[in-house]
Amino acid sequence: RFLWCFFFYIPDVNSFAARTNTCGELRAAHIGQEVTLCGWIQYQRQGLFLVLRDFQGLTQIIIPQDEAHSHVRKLLSNAPVESVVRVTGIVSSRPPGQENLKMPTGDIEVKVETAEVLNFCKKLPFEIKDFIKKSEALRMQYRYLDLRSSQLQHNLRLRSQVVMRMREYLCNHHGFVDVETPTLFKRTPGGAKEFLVPSREVGKFYSLPQSPQQFKQLLMIGGLDRYFQVARCYRDEGSRPDRQPEFTQIDIEMSFVDQAGIQRLIEGLLQYSWPEERGPITTPFPSMTYEEALADYGTDKPDTRFGMKIMDISDTLRRLDIGFVQNVLSYPHSTAKAICIPRGVRYLKNKDLESLKAAAKSQFNQCSALGSLRLESADLLEAAGMVLRDPAALHFLWVVDFPLFLPKEENPSELESAHHPFTAPHPSDTNLLYSDPTKVRSQHYDLVLNGSEIGGGSIRIHNAEQQRFVLEKVLKEDSEVLSHLLEALEFGAPPHGGIALGLDRLISLIVGSPSIRDVIAFPKSFRGRDLMGNAPDYVTPEELEPYHIHVSWPAAETEAKKN
Amino acid sequence: RFLWCFFFYIPDVNSFAARTNTCGELRAAHIGQEVTLCGWIQYQRQGLFLVLRDFQGLTQIIIPQDEAHSHVRKLLSNAPVESVVRVTGIVSSRPPGQENLKMPTGDIEVKVETAEVLNFCKKLPFEIKDFIKKSEALRMQYRYLDLRSSQLQHNLRLRSQVVMRMREYLCNHHGFVDVETPTLFKRTPGGAKEFLVPSREVGKFYSLPQSPQQFKQLLMIGGLDRYFQVARCYRDEGSRPDRQPEFTQIDIEMSFVDQAGIQRLIEGLLQYSWPEERGPITTPFPSMTYEEALADYGTDKPDTRFGMKIMDISDTLRRLDIGFVQNVLSYPHSTAKAICIPRGVRYLKNKDLESLKAAAKSQFNQCSALGSLRLESADLLEAAGMVLRDPAALHFLWVVDFPLFLPKEENPSELESAHHPFTAPHPSDTNLLYSDPTKVRSQHYDLVLNGSEIGGGSIRIHNAEQQRFVLEKVLKEDSEVLSHLLEALEFGAPPHGGIALGLDRLISLIVGSPSIRDVIAFPKSFRGRDLMGNAPDYVTPEELEPYHIHVSWPAAETEAKKN
Structure with a gap:
């Protein structure tokens, strides 16, 4: 039923398109062929030649100088840098001594026969190649130009490939089911960082969840057995450096599994999807208790390089x-x-x-x-x-045996969950839950890479009574808002556990970029703004009407206080 | 660089889990083996045997009757239906004449040695197997129980597999790049159906986009060449039968392509990902003009069965x-x-x-x-x-040559886009754009299956001047709000086009379900409510404070009107 037939495959990047080749693939073996290339003018010199660029590379294009081609020559000489052109011509070997060893296409050049300017480019706000030196704000405003840089092209393509490999591992090799869960839900207790979405029902709001946590547990209760999702998550933290209001996690949950099972699954996942350019990774990853991490490194995410x-x-x-x-x-x-x-x-x-x-x-x-x-x-x-710290070194580390509860910062006599209230206690400490909850270790595990947390998860509570005790007696929370989950646990919930990997951070560590903004196509600024499209933006009172809300303008507030 | 090494592969659905086999896989060949199964009690009879169920099937479990196993017998006899158990035992052949030919595991039974009840189930609000007859509201409230039905298990697993095959086709075979685009953006002109998300800046709102349209065009301008995304989209239409406030589309865009190129791409995509159980599909799909469709079938999505x-x-x-x-x-x-x-x-x-x-x-x-x-x-x-209409028949149909503009319903002397303002005019009609825009056909195409629209797309305008003319002169819209896109078109935008397939509808047609709710794990009701978790819900005024909004309660409105 689940037979997969594959073979060695090179993607055909020219299918369905108005070109025969990309600007990165012509070699000496193509000499003599007629080819059609489409791309951007990277550089043009005195009507003699130009360098054409696309996502895959650069090709040198020779502009014909004879009278019969005067139209082509004029067209290509007058097209500004970054204009889009299509050229058809013959692949030729470069004259002896003019080969460029640094260029993958450096053995050849294309002698143009016909050419078409598909779009002219007006004067750029900066040169593409020098772009990296420009201010972050300018790069964000003209993000579509920044995306043409080889660095961002590489980052986004590598991200796509890593995620594809992860899907193959989970879906094709281990039978995980890719299930989409809602993003319009309702506030979770303590969900102060959740964006609100006004509904058309007066006073009622959806909430954009910080993770599919409840849904993935409900899927296990629904018998899905093995779930994964490349899940969009939301977190409103106001202004925070290198945080994004929306981010992506590889979200995984499975039934009838223990902590070691999830750890082996993730090690296999990373090993399978790890890009060749960063070298192989060794498994199993070493493990360290929370206590050891704090004692030896003063942090729960030690950089062990x-x-x-x-x-x-x-x-x-x-x-x-x-x-x-x-x-x-x-x-x-x-x-x-x-x-x-x-x-x-x-x-x-x-x-x-x-x-x-x-x-x-x-x-x-x-x-x-x-x-x-x-x-x-x-x-x-x-x-x-x-x-x-060797930049090529990859120090993965599991941190385990976290405390289940921590004293609240603002009132240390009360307890809060170290991670979230669905985390199961360590099997050896279950009895302590009822006598001395502060001493209970949890079945939570964090995955750390070179001192950055790239994932975290836990075995969950699957017993309704235990979950109710944690919520009501230990955390003193109103369990009413989670009544659907508590009830679900009573209807035959299997033991289950899972993990979430922070995809943006993981990819930024793989490509060696200091900021997650470099691995996201259209990131927000650290104030949560889209500088290209200017979001968020003002809306008219009429647009708010169906949602039964209005804006509390500062002046109006002052007015209200006066009365 | 892009070598893919695959082989015949059957997913290992038991890896990392506390079982040796699923409840669906034991056959005569396993007789004599000791196995461990985990699952839900589907049925139990007089302490003699039970039927254990998981996502893959059913297995008959024989409860030992001898004194040495009295504990196991008591445990399994007392566990209510839908309790979760783990059993270990020996696979045995059924006594002659007791084989069940209708059951894939009907040749065998498992004689229990040890057993463990992992979770007891309290009395169900309904029997799982009769569930389909229960009211929609009850099914939605206990969605996690409904998910245990073989129908929903099948639908969600098939959906996951179809999407995985689509990804293989796009990513591995044709070099498309999976790029995630933001869902927190800003209102588009005429975006009356876009949900709003209040930001922490007074009076400023994000908007949840109805599609990644702008972003995918900007990715083409950014040189990504081939983009796809399984994109979550949002549309607030109030109450509408069989519509969901959030839905999923297979979103595709590519550069240097024409209408025929996109059509061949999609035909190949569907052929590659089409599930075997629905038989093969024939390509190319037939094509019909909008005019023909209206004349012959009175609709732009004809059911040609x-x-x-x-x-x-x-x-x-x-x-x-x-x-x-x-x-x-x-x-x-x-x-x-x-x-x-x-x-x-x-x-x-x-x-x-x-x-x-x-x-x-x-x-x-x-x-x-x-x-x-x-x-x-x-x-x-x-x-x-x-x-x-043969329910097994698959009548795919391209509908083409739509008008570019239509008279506005409320004021027929003004024009609006038949689809959206980024659609390019038909090459033969470009001149009419400036003389008689009502006569211009577009390069829009719809894909229809058995009378349902399952996709639509177009070749886009890549010329800034033409785009500005359409927005300002024909549609008389304020182009300011799209200034970033207009500017981007001036900086070397390649010709490009794309399409979006409605995944929920497509899958519901494949599995033959009348409602898209049957192919979504946690759908909303037709009023946009989550009946299980009770979303949307009220929030406190304190929770609204950071967003500078407050609710216009009807009473308050009355008050305001009085003053």
């Missing part, structure tokens, strides 16, 4: 006869910790040490302080020329 | 000596048209004719009247037992 672990030097210091140190260390829970910076004396200048000292002071008493000092030290060492 | 074409009988009638008929036919543009209903005398009763007459009267003077009378006649004939 380099050492400089945090060391407890309390005992050493206690043995020294320094009054104030011994005094401080006599308090309960007092510890002294250190990071040993290899060859720090050689690489770090006084101003570097001052900067580290200032950073330490500003994070005084934060448990994550040493973790960020470790990273800052690494940055300073690398700025000074030390090679610490 | 049966004849009963509309005939012009004006000349015949003119020849008859009937005063009032000749009088009516003497007016300019007067015609008399007829549908010949084969064996209508035999199949249609008086009340059928009355109903057709009433329908005709209610649509008096509408040009589509004869088209719907033709369909209604077909319904009546089939209700009376005539076989008119």
Whole structure:
């Protein structure tokens, strides 16, 4: 029933199109053939030749100089850079000595017979090739020009291929079902970061979910067994650097699985879809407990490409006869910790040490302080020329055994979920749930790559009573809003678990880009604006009418307060 | 660079899971093996045996009756129907004469050794197998139970497979790039059906687009060459039967292509992804002009599975000596048209004719009247037992040469786009654009299957001047809101075109379901409500505060009017 027949295949990128070849594929073997190319004029010189560009590469086009072709010559000489042309001509070998070894098509040139300018380009706001140096805002405003750069072309194509390979692995190799879940839903408890969508019913709003969490659990209860989706998710955090209001996750859930099962699945998924250009990856990935990660690296997403672990030097210091140190260390829970910076004396200048000292002071008493000092030290060492983190290295790491609950920041006597209220407790700690919930470890797992969190998931609670206890007794939340899920758990919910991978971040790490904006076709600015189309934008009061809402303009608010 | 290595592959649906087999795969060849199955109790009889179900099928499980297994027997006898269990046992042949030929696993049964109830099910609101007879509202409220039905399992799995095959065709075979475009954008002109999303900037709103139209054109201008996306789209039409506020389209755009190129691409796409169970499809699809479709079938989406074409009988009638008929036919543009209903005398009763007459009267003077009378006649004939439309037949049809503009319904002296303002005029009619725009045919094409529109697209305008003329001079629209697109056309836009297929409708036609709700995991009701999770829902005024909006409650409106 599920037989798949495949064979070695090279995509035909010229099918259905008005060209015979792309600008990247002609080689010496094509010499003598008549070809038709379409592309953009990258460069043109004195009516003698031009360089034509498309998504696949560059080809040198020779403009005929004889009288019979004077029309072609005039046309091509007058077309501005970035105009779109179609040329037909004969592939010829370049004259001896004029081959360009750096160009894949550098052995050949195309002698034009006929040409057509399909569209003229007006003066550009910048040169495409120099574009990278332009301001981020200008690049975003003319995003369609930025997309012509080889970097963005490469990033978007690689993203498409990686996702396709992931789908093959999940769907064709392991029987996962690609199911689309709604994005118009309703607020989840604590969903303060969810965008609202007014409906035509007075006072009622849809909400754009932060993830398909509820739906994927309901699919398991519905017997789907293995679900995945490349899911669009939404999060309204206001202005945040390198965050996007909409983002994409590889969303996975399966029934009758444990933590190790999900981990092996994901290792296989990444291994299968990993692009060749970044080299092979080794599985299984190493694993570290949350406790170990905090103790050794001061963070739950350790960058294990380099050492400089945090060391407890309390005992050493206690043995020294320094009054104030011994005094401080006599308090309960007092510890002294250190990071040993290899060859720090050689690489770090006084101003570097001052900067580290200032950073330490500003994070005084934060448990994550040493973790960020470790990273800052690494940055300073690398700025000074030390090679610490190999950019080609791939350090995957599972972080496990997270606490199930954490004290609320604003009121530490109350508890909140460390991740979300559907996370199952660690099998060894289930009894503690009812006696001392603060001590319960969870079945949550994070996947970390080179110090960035690229995924997280958990085995979920599948027992209605346990889920109700967590919501009502531990988290003291109103479970009414989740009544449909609680009821569903009572109707034969299978044990299940899953994970979500952050696709934007994963791809940006693969292509080595510092920002996720470089792997998204039309990203928003850090203020959540689309600078090209100018979104969000004002709407008329008439357009709001069907939704029974109106805008609280500041002036109106002042008025209201006066009355 | 693009080598794909595949082989015959059967997905491993048991990988990473706590079972050795599914409930659908055991055969005589497995006899003697120890297996572990997980599933739902479909049926249990007197502590003797039970039928276990999962997504792949049913397996008969024999409960041991000996003393050593009394615990297992008690456990399985007491577990209610739809409880989730895991059993381990030996595959055995059924006693002679007890084989069930209707069941794929009917040769075997599994003799339980150990068993575990993973979750108990409380009393169901209905039996799963009888569910189809329950009300739509009840099915929607307990959607996760409805999903356990073999029909919905089949529909969702088939949908996933068809989409996967489409991706293989586009991505692996023809080099299309899967690009995600934003869903938080801004209102398009005339976008009255677009949902609004309030932003944190006072008075500014995002809009959920009805399609990625602008973005896919900008991707072509950005040199992506071939784009596709399985795109989530949004349309707020209030209450409409069998429409969904969010829906999915296979969205495609390519550069340097003409109408025939897109048509061949789509024919190949459907042929490649068409599920075996619906038999092969023949290409190329026949084509019909908009004018022919209206004349012969009274609609632009003709169901060509049966004849009963509309005939012009004006000349015949003119020849008859009937005063009032000749009088009516003497007016300019007067015609008399007829549908010949084969064996209508035999199949249609008086009340059928009355109903057709009433329908005709209610649509008096509408040009589509004869088209719907033709369909209604077909319904009546089939209700009376005539076989008119073969449910297995697949009549694909391209409808082409649509008019570019149509008179506005509310003001026929003004023009609006027949489809959208980016559609290119027919090459032969380009000059008419400037002299008589009402006469211009477009390069729009619709794909019709068995009388349902399953797709539509066009070659786009790639010339900025022509686009500006259409927007400003013909449509008299404010082009400011599209200034980014107009500007982009000036910077070297390639000729391009595309299409969008309505995935929900296509899949519902493939599985033969009357409603698209049967091919969507979590559909909304026709009022746009999620009856399971109760969306949309009320939110607190505090939750609206960051978005600077408040609700216009009817009472408040009354108050406002008073003051």
